Amino acid sequence: xxxxxxxxxxxxxxxxxxxxxxxxxxxxxxxxxxxxxxxxxxxxxxxxxxxxxxxxxxxxxxxxxxxxxxxxxxxxxxxxxxxxxxxxxxxxxxxxxxxxxxxxxxxxxxxxxxxxxxxxxxxxxxx
Numbered sequence: 001x002x003x004x005x006x007x008x009x010x011x012x013x014x015x016x017x018x019x020x021x022x023x024x025x026x027x028x029x030x031x032x033x034x035x036x037x038x039x040x041x042x043x044x045x046x047x048x049x050x051x052x053x054x055x056x057x058x059x060x061x062x063x064x065x066x067x068x069x070x071x072x073x074x075x076x077x078x079x080x081x082x083x084x085x086x087x088x089x090x091x092x093x094x095x096x097x098x099x100x101x102x103x104x105x106x107x108x109x110x111x112x113x114x115x116x117x118x119x120x121x122x123x124x125x126x127x
Contacts, residue, residue: 003041030091034103035078058094064106068120071110079104 026042064077080103081095095104097117102108109117 001043001045003043030082030093031078031080034080034093035076035105037074037076039078060095062095062104062109066106067118068111071106071112075106077106 026039028039028042028044031039031042058081060079060081062079066075066077070076079095080093082091082093084091093103096102097104097108097114108114111118111120
């Protein structure tokens, strides 16, 4: 899934501002609860399922072309992984910095903050 042209995804990330987003305003109540800014270029998937085993586990990778040039700016890509259902109060975001309730964004996991969860993939000649 991508929020813009997928052609820039293979990398390398060797151009600041290589955005292929479309600047389309988006609306999502769950994601909006994770950020103060406006939402643009939303990509989402929703599905229903019935777990057949316990515990239920998920693995995900969050990536953004906005690393590193937009870290700690008003442009803050955000990722939410929401779950609801029996035994869960309301809707719960599973995409949080480990051992916290802090949502996954480019401002909360990057080369400066929570860097142990960040993979720097800029070519060595640009570091």
